[in-house]
Amino acid sequence: MTVKFKIGFTIGADTLFGLMSKMLPIEDLEVEEITPKPTLAERAIHKITHKPKPQIRKHASPGPNLEKGINGVIMAALSDGPKRAAELRPKVIAADFSANSVTSRLEELRKYGVLERNNEGLWRKCQK
Numbered sequence: 819m820t821v822k823f824k825i826g827f828t829i830g831a832d833t834l835f836g837l838m839s840k841m842l843p844i845e846d847l848e849v850e851e852i853t854p855k856p857t858l859a860e861r862a863i864h865k866i867t868h869k870p871k872p873q874i875r876k877h878a879s880p881g882p883n884l885e886k887g888i889n890g891v892i893m894a895a896l897s898d899g900p901k902r903a904a905e906l907r908p909k910v911i912a913a914d915f916s917a918n919s920v921t922s923r924l925e926e927l928r929k930y931g932v933l934e935r936n937n938e939g940l941w942r943k944c945q946k
Contacts (some may be wrong), residue, residue, distance in 0.1 A: 828852065881930050888915045888923050893943070896933070900942035 829837075835847070856864070884893050891913045895906050903924060907917040924941055927933040934944050 882927060888919060892923060896943055901938035902939055
C-alpha cells in the first residue's frame, strides 16, 4: 500500500515551474494561481477613479396613437356613445384585428386616461 500526502504552500511561479520541470512526472498535480486581494486604500482609489455607468433616461411615452390600428377602430366605435367590449369585438374583427385583444386594449387606453368604464361595464371616452 502506498502512502500519499497532500501539501499546501505558497511559492513564486518561477520557482514552482523550475521545481516541476525537475520532478516530473507527478500524479494528480493541481496548480492554482492566487491573486492578491486589494488593500483598503486600493479599493478606495478604485472607487474614486472608476465612475459607474450612467443610467439611461427613458423619455416619456407620447401615448397611444388614437387614429390608427385597433385604437382607431375602438375610438371610432365609441364616438357615437358608450359600448360594451362585446359590442366592439365585431368591429375589431371586421378591421382584421384579433377579437381577443379588445379587452386588453381597452384597459391600456384606460391607463392612458383616454377611456373610462362605468359600473355597468360600458366603455366611453373620457370627458376633458
